[in-house]
Amino acid sequence: MIYQQLINGLMLGASYSLVAIGYTLIFGVLNLLYFAHGEVFMVGAFIGLYTVILAGANIYVALAGAMIACGALGALAVVATVRPVSKDHPLAQLISSIGVTIVLQNMAIYIFGGQQMAFPETIKQELYRLGPVIISSVQIFILVVAVVLMAILWLFIERTKMGRAIRAVAENHETAALLGVNVNRVVLVTFVISSAIAGIAGVLDGVKNSNVSPFMGLEVAVKGLVVMLLGGLGNVTGAMVGGILLGMVEILSAAYIGTTQRDFITFAILILILLFRPSGLFGTRTTEGS
């Protein structure tokens, strides 16, 4: 059973990682806890759901639709709620992002209603036996999409000019600007990428749990923040590994100890890690890992 539970942990962790990557990228370039990120995840799930229900699209179209729409939402968020807000006051942008959270959640409740909705079966359910574990077609699909996405993102940040610019801005805004990096553009691109990934993560979560609700973003937002702290603020590799770690801890404690103690165990581990490694597992504020 332990192997099967590890697979469960991996699945849960993959969605935490995808959300945390967005948080950490935005934190890296703006030093901002972007609260609305969880709601972008929720919007992505609903766009995926409606692409499937209304247009009868397959899962790939749903993923693409959510990615594009959430990317656009990210761009809109920068233009409408980040740039106009004073950077001099450290709390202003945070408050603005809380505002976006409330607006997105209430819009979703207004449009879709306050209830959970079933995510239709878009991937044919089949079970495969791999040694001691049984893995389903849905799980394989989600893992493949998550791993490919993380690999592309890693390559983008490590190997492209824009990736280098993002890392430079994360290191130091002023120096990057002096060296000719267009900081505004970097911030915009970071938001678009982070939001697009959150959109995909939302659809994957809908597929994994077979339902979506306007309240799904809040819980994920909190977990994403925990993962970001665990992995190291602004550290993409940290977010990837931290997400998987959190998923594993949650599943194993739910399976062997009990759900009521789960959060206690999770946060106790988090506190211990931060006591011994205050900058997180992979160090803070660099996007390339330490």
Added chain:
Amino acid sequence: MRFSAMFVTAMSVVAFAVAPIGGAEAATVAGPKVKLGCMVPLTGKGAEWGQGAKASIEIAQQEINAKGGIGGVPLEINCYDYQTQEAEGLKIINRLVERDKVLAVVGPCFSAVFEVIAPQLDSRLKTSIISYCSSKPGLSAMSRWALRNTLTSDKQLTPVVGAWVKEYGIKKAVIIHDAEDAVSKAEGAAILPGLLKSNKVEVADILTYRTKDTDYSAQITRAKSLGIQGIALGSCYQNAAAIAKEARKQGLNVPMVGGACAGAPGFIDLAGKAAEGAYMSTAAWLEDPRPEVQAYVKKIVAKLGTQPPYSGPRSYDIVYGLKHVIENSGVTNKPGDLASDREKIRTGFAALKGFPGVAGEITMNEVRDGAGSTAILKVVNGKYIDVRKK
């Protein structure tokens, strides 16, 4: 001739059953309107229950006003959404009692909210709350102002678990329940273990989750490893549906049985094929061919687009029950008589016996809970059927 004789007999029985209460004098209801309160959860885990109730309460109000109101005075019902949250529920009951000055309150739904409001009633609020969907045993005993027109979940579940065990030949089962929701916890931790034991079913393990959880893979993997033949749920319909789907995803195709909060139409909508074969309890059965039930179903489906869970018919019946009590227990509806009117409604409603309703007769028992029979629902081809009728 035979039909009319039966009709006259039936009407006399109803007339006897709903005769003026406790010897109280019928008084003239005064004032520009009769004001009742209503508490509904329109979002959160109780959304479907609250939406079904709100639409039903509005239908009852329209029908009553179309026929001249209560004692000739139009009925006004102030409805508020408490988002299935205890703190919101407390705020709203205070608003209804102290600011809106309602005669009685229809609601709240959910035992978790009911049990935080009930202790406030005796000492301070002194206004009846009449729940249309709270079924954790023992709650109405917390206050003489706390009433429920619904069967407690032990009474609802007893026949359902028996039928489920019998049909599927269950010998070993696992219980999965919500560790936070009041009625689900009562079902999972106390009622279901006892019922399974009395049906000679071994409880292999009791697993929990938290209301806002969306991932149940750990619990299902554990359940699967135990070699069980069934899953008993202390769970609301959204979580129950997600658990059913996760079980299917992991290839654990065993039948489920669920209690008061799980047996909503939303369970089938959300779980789809994974719902097939599940047994659920309920405190109303809307396939009932009685014309008054079908007339209600027609109206509620036209308004809501779908059938409500039992909160709908039970809340509809409460509004009519209150009309009957107000008209027959000497309620004056004068501002100066508010306290005594509230007291009359409390004693009047608590004494209701055999009052006809679409969810069945309202008969309040000695601890102010509803009594009567329950249906045994089974999901067959995406619909609930009552297996008692087969």
